[in-house]
Amino acid sequence: MSIKERGYTHWDGKLKESRFPWWPISRLGIRLTFKKKFFKFFFFLSLSPALAYLVGIYVSERMEEFRFMVQESVSFLQINPNYFKSYLTGDFLYFMIILILVFAASGLISDDLRHNSLQLYFSRPLKKRDYFMGKSSVIVFFLFILTMIPSLVLFLMKLIFSGSFKFFSTYPWLPLSIIGYSLLLTVFFSFYALFLSSLSPNRRYVAVLILGFYFFSDILFGIFKGIFHSHYFSLLSIKSNLQQVGALFFQQKTPYEISWVFSLLVLLGVCVLSALVLRKKVQGVRIIK
Amino acid sequence: MNPVIETKNLSKWYGNVLGLSDVFLQISSGITGLLGPNGAGKSTLLSLITGQIKPSIGSVSLLGERIRNNYPLLARIGYCPERDSFYEEMTGWQYLTGLLKLGHFSSSQIESLAEKALDIVELVEDKHRVIRSYSQGMRQRLKFAQAIAHNPEVLILDEPLNGLDPLGKRKLISLIKSYRQKEKTVLVSSHVLPEIEALTQQIILIHQGKIFAQGDIHYIRDLLETHPHKISIRCSHPRKMASEFIHKPYVLKVSFGTSQDSLIVETNNRDGLFSIIPSLSVKNNIQIDEITSPDDNLQAVFDYLVGK
Numbered sequence: 279m280s281i282k283e284r285g286y287t288h289w290d291g292k293l294k295e296s297r298f299p300w301w302p303i304s305r306l307g308i309r310l311t312f313k314k315k316f317f318k319f320f321f322f323l324s325l326s327p328a329l330a331y332l333v334g335i336y337v338s339e340r341m342e343e344f345r346f347m348v349q350e351s352v353s354f355l356q357i358n359p360n361y362f363k364s365y366l367t368g369d370f371l372y373f374m375i376i377l378i379l380v381f382a383a384s385g386l387i388s389d390d391l392r393h394n395s396l397q398l399y400f401s402r403p404l405k406k407r408d409y410f411m412g413k414s415s416v417i418v419f420f421l422f423i424l425t426m427i428p429s430l431v432l433f434l435m436k437l438i439f440s441g442s443f444k445f446f447s448t449y450p451w452l453p454l455s456i457i458g459y460s461l462l463l464t465v466f467f468s469f470y471a472l473f474l475s476s477l478s479p480n481r482r483y484v485a486v487l488i489l490g491f492y493f494f495s496d497i498l499f500g501i502f503k504g505i506f507h508s509h510y511f512s513l514l515s516i517k518s519n520l521q522q523v524g525a526l527f528f529q530q531k532t533p534y535e536i537s538w539v540f541s542l543l544v545l546l547g548v549c550v551l552s553a554l555v556l557r558k559k560v561q562g563v564r565i566i567k
Numbered sequence: 568m569n570p571v572i573e574t575k576n577l578s579k580w581y582g583n584v585l586g587l588s589d590v591f592l593q594i595s596s597g598i599t600g601l602l603g604p605n606g607a608g609k610s611t612l613l614s615l616i617t618g619q620i621k622p623s624i625g626s627v628s629l630l631g632e633r634i635r636n637n638y639p640l641l642a643r644i645g646y647c648p649e650r651d652s653f654y655e656e657m658t659g660w661q662y663l664t665g666l667l668k669l670g671h672f673s674s675s676q677i678e679s680l681a682e683k684a685l686d687i688v689e690l691v692e693d694k695h696r697v698i699r700s701y702s703q704g705m706r707q708r709l710k711f712a713q714a715i716a717h718n719p720e721v722l723i724l725d726e727p728l729n730g731l732d733p734l735g736k737r738k739l740i741s742l743i744k745s746y747r748q749k750e751k752t753v754l755v756s757s758h759v760l761p762e763i764e765a766l767t768q769q770i771i772l773i774h775q776g777k778i779f780a781q782g783d784i785h786y787i788r789d790l791l792e793t794h795p796h797k798i799s800i801r802c803s804h805p806r807k808m809a810s811e812f813i814h815k816p817y818v819l820k821v822s823f824g825t826s827q828d829s830l831i832v833e834t835n836n837r838d839g840l841f842s843i844i845p846s847l848s849v850k851n852n853i854q855i856d857e858i859t860s861p862d863d864n865l866q867a868v869f870d871y872l873v874g875k
Binding site: 299302303306389393394395397398399400401402403404405561 | 617646651666671
């Protein structure tokens with residue numbers, strides 16, 4: 279039989295599918311991030327607020343011994359949901375998250391665009407969903423280390439230092455709030471960073487965008503609030519919206535006199551917009567019209 | 568037997584721009600060349616066949632299954648894109664093993680598959696060098712290695728010989744040809760005719776998003792009855808031979824070659840012409856040294872089909 283007459287015999291077997299096809303992408307992303315210059319320094323620096331809050335919990339449980347040190351800071355050292363909220367909605371933590379995103383997320387998609395790697399990814403048994411899972415899990419990994427894990431550790435340490443479950447029985451919902459708000463932060467910043475990373479094949483440009491959008495939104499809020507004295511302009515600021523929703527999670531008073539619903543809608547809007555752009559931008563074949 | 572690759576009524580528009588129009592194809596095992604000028608729709612067709620873009624109309628099936636959104640099927644395809652797709656700061660080894668990891672292989676399988684692929688493309692000694700330091704030929708071979716590493720049944724190669732020097736081309740051509748013996752299906756695109764001719768006789772001609780012809784190069788040529796065939800005859804008495812030919816109704820034109828011993832006959836009935844040559848030779852005592860068909864090549868077919 280000549281070769282041109284040959285076809286194939288249908289195979290009825292089942293093709294092997296991995297349960298976590300995105301895992302190699304995540305692992306590579308995490309490994310490459312740790313290889314980046316200065317990253318380790320900033321990464322450990324970003325854990326310093328958690329350390330400070332841990333010291334705060336320890337001191338609060340040994341108030342008599344440390345009274346000479348704390349003096350006017352006693353109110354700050356009252357361990358309650360607000361304490362955890364102030365950790366998770368703190369300016370410094372947000373800043374460190376943005377800095378970590380600059381290192382870990384700026385190149386996630388932009389490097390693939392620069393190296394034309396998307397067509398290679400999508401010519402493998404890999405769904406677009408798996409690709410996004412792999413990329414976003416790099417961000418999830420770092421942000422959980424900054425948000426959920428330290429917050430839960432702080433909660434646990436509070437129980438250990440106090441030597442009782444009284445705190446837990448008073449605020450049984452607090453671990454769920456911590457998990458919920460950490461998830462919100464992680465999901466939002468994952469969309470935010472992946473969206474910006476898909477906008478350019480230049481990683482440095484994306485890094486500027488990640489920093490720029492965050493600070494520019496806050497500056498814009500400051501300018502408009504200064505001119506119009508309206509809290510509604512807090513909706514322009516990423517940080518303010520996150521703080522508004524954070525207050526809701528920890529059952530605290532919102533920092534601005536507007537409903538948290540608006541802030542939540544803004545954050546959801548950013549996520550939806552990012553998802554739409556990502557869907558459009560991340561294609562195996564780039565179509566130039 | 569079913570065709571390995573089958574497209575039905577396949578069309579693709581990019582907005583108002585036509586990428587591919589009404590393509591019906593059946594591709595069997597062996598090497599098939601996809602030939603067409605730049606912008607003809609070759610890459611669009613390959614992207615549709617590999618399921619990377621969605622057809623506007625029609626369907627593509629590969630190994631009897633629909634390709635679009637059929638992710639496990641992609642494990643049976645090896646794709647070599649036209650453009651370089653490298654993380655320059657990675658080594659060849661890291662690049663290859665990294666891509667194999669996406670194919671759900673175990674660590675030991677990945678190492679042996681990568682080693683084997685690098686061995687085939689003769690890059691074992693350079694596997695730990697960063698890709699940035701690779702020559703164009705090495706890059707092309709590495710790209711080919713990633714396509715064959717997982718031992719796919721179907722290989723889709725988009726302009727694999729681009730930018731290679733003659734030696735590099737020869738190496739890669741013999742590598743691709745070796746897949747014919749392995750009973751694999753290889754679809755190679757190129758806009759360079761001699762490259763395709765060196766690889767295969769099975770061709771698909773594509774131009775302006777349409778398939779102009781498909782099949783064996785000689786067979787396609789034979790189908791073009793309206794287009795005169797050129798036959799070059801090198802013999803001892805070309806003028807005597809010419810005087811015999813001009814009486815035949817299917818001989819359209821006779822001219823003489825640059826050398827004194829050859830004539831070129833144009834005919835619309837090649838078989839008829841070939842059948843009378845032996846008798847004419849015997850009758851007139853003319854010694855025939857060589858008979859060739861100068862336009863029985865891809866260039867002539869292609870030029871004719873695209874209306875040059």
